[in-house]
Amino acid sequence: MLFIADLCAFYGEFQALFGVNITVKQGEVTSIVGPNGAGKSTLLRAVSGLVRTEGRIEFEGQNLRKIPAHRIVDLGLAHVPEGRGLFPYLTVRENLELGSHVPRARPFRAKNMEWVYHLFPRLLERERQLAHTLSGGEQQMVAIGRGLMSRPKLLILDEPSIGLAPKMVSVLFNVIEEIRREGVTVLLVEQNVHRALMASESAYVIENGAMVLSGSGSELLQSPQLQEAFLGLAQDEMR
Numbered sequence: 151m152l153f154i155a156d157l158c159a160f161y162g163e164f165q166a167l168f169g170v171n172i173t174v175k176q177g178e179v180t181s182i183v184g185p186n187g188a189g190k191s192t193l194l195r196a197v198s199g200l201v202r203t204e205g206r207i208e209f210e211g212q213n214l215r216k217i218p219a220h221r222i223v224d225l226g227l228a229h230v231p232e233g234r235g236l237f238p239y240l241t242v243r244e245n246l247e248l249g250s251h252v253p254r255a256r257p258f259r260a261k262n263m264e265w266v267y268h269l270f271p272r273l274l275e276r277e278r279q280l281a282h283t284l285s286g287g288e289q290q291m292v293a294i295g296r297g298l299m300s301r302p303k304l305l306i307l308d309e310p311s312i313g314l315a316p317k318m319v320s321v322l323f324n325v326i327e328e329i330r331r332e333g334v335t336v337l338l339v340e341q342n343v344h345r346a347l348m349a350s351e352s353a354y355v356i357e358n359g360a361m362v363l364s365g366s367g368s369e370l371l372q373s374p375q376l377q378e379a380f381l382g383l384a385q386d387e388m389r
């Protein structure tokens with residue numbers, strides 16, 4: 151579904167990615183893990199057309215590098231950025247509605263809203279509440295829900311579990327599994343390495359802008375090289 155080859159990315163003169171290769175298969179959860187500053191968010195921004203790139207990025211056979219960022223969502227990609235990016239003084243419902251403006255999703259707004267409220271019943275209880283009054287976990291639900299309102303083929307999540315209480319992290323990973331079962335392909339960036347690999351068919355480890363390891367989630371979970379790649383991380387960050 152998504153094919154990335156020899157991808158380099160730049161912020162001005164600074165090069166953040168060095169020849170990254172990644173394949174995301176339809177219907178799967180693919181995760182990207184790696185230490186802080188490795189280039190994970192940059193990789194997602196490259197897919198969404200938000201940084202300068204070289205190399206190949208193809209979505210369902212189309213060259214994404216030729217498509218302007220604001221049109222990429224029309225193709226069926228939804229990117230839930232790090233830090234959530236909600237409108238703090240709009241309600242939960244209004245934030246969700248903003249996700250359904252793309253032409254492919256507009257006719258299904260009511261149905262998608264129902265789906266989001268089914269996945270996150272708590273958001274239905276709070277639909278008239280302003281986004282900034284929600285807990286961190288609830289805000290993350292709104293951010294994911296807004297992504298789903300565009301009825302994406304590929305949902306891209308950047309560190310969705312960051313800052314969440316352990317119980318909310320479990321809720322989140324259950325929802326990711328449910329989203330996948332509904333046929334949405336998921337590309338997940340996580341610092342919760344253990345949970346991410348458990349939830350993924352395929353996974354990639356990047357470090358200093360380059361890919362150092364790839365395999366199935368279960369392969370990587372067993373891999374001594376993975377432990378090595380995360381030597382700098384505390385053991386509880388792996389769990």
Ligand SMILES: Nc1ncnc2c1ncn2[C@@H]1O[C@H](COP(=O)(O)OP(=O)(O)O)[C@@H](O)[C@H]1O
Nearest residue numbers: 161164166184185186187188189190191192193
């Ligand atoms: N807007 C930016 N301008 C310049 N450099 C950036 C910018 N965003 C990220 N970087 C740099 O690019 C590298 C990769 O960052 P990032 O993709 O955010 O890492 P990660 O998401 O893996 O923590 C880091 O060295 C970071 O400092």
Ligand SMILES: [Mg+2]
Nearest residue numbers: 190191192232
């Ligand atoms: Mg990041």
